Amino acid sequence: MTKPFSQACENNKDPILALLAPFISNISSVLEVGSGTGQHAVHFAQALPEVVWQTSDLACNHAGITQWCDEAQLDNLRRPITLDLTQHWPVEQVPAIYTANTFHIVSPQLVVRFFEGVKRHLSPHGKVVIYGPFNYQGQYTSVSNAEFDAFLKSRDPNSGIRDIEWIVDLAQAAGLELEADHAMPANNRLLCFIGQ
Ligand SMILES: C[S@@+](CC[C@H](N)C(=O)[O-])C[C@H]1O[C@@H](n2cnc3c(N)ncnc32)[C@H](O)[C@@H]1O
Incomplete structure (x- = not known):
């Protein structure tokens, strides 16, 4: 299988990282919702070695994300878990949640479900970062x-x-x-x- 690639991710990963890094400087781990290709996860985990980066997506995207994770060989980068916004999230409490370019793809009902998941799973004083067009x-x-x-x-x-x-x-x-x-x-x- 050819490793998936998004040119948009290559273009936006550094501008996002420049703002993400100081915002989550006190954070030990991040749950990413809708990791897509996995490029953001690899780039951010590489730049932030003290942060454990947990990828997630629908199962259909796991092979590609896993390829990116395996190639990167980073101790702080986790292979994808199945997090489908139509279902309960397979996590306990997380100190930070990141999602990029998902809200304009999923239905309004699933945007609502995203925030229900945040309410249930974000640790007290946790952080949430959302990237995309608005x-x-x-x-x-x-x-x-x-x-x-x-x-x-x-x-x-x-x-x-x-x-x-x-x-x-x-x-x-x-x-x-x-x-x-x-x-x-x-x-x-x-x-x-x-x-x-
Ligand atoms: C446009 S892609 C964005 C991927 C990546 N975050 C990026 O910025 O390139 C939208 C992502 O939302 C995910 N997605 C779609 N429906 C979803 C659902 N029900 N639950 C969780 N993720 C979903 C897709 O699998 C895809 O990875």
């Missing part, structure tokens, strides 16, 4: 995001770019406060939350 008060931040949203919806009517206000409301209901909303390259955002 709208503000229903408005796209760029023409390219509007086109991307139309493409997503043509592929799956349940997909689509979410409103940041809705995400912040869901996060607050899960006990999180928005610490930072960073502008990122290619009209994406990095949202950093801290739990109670």
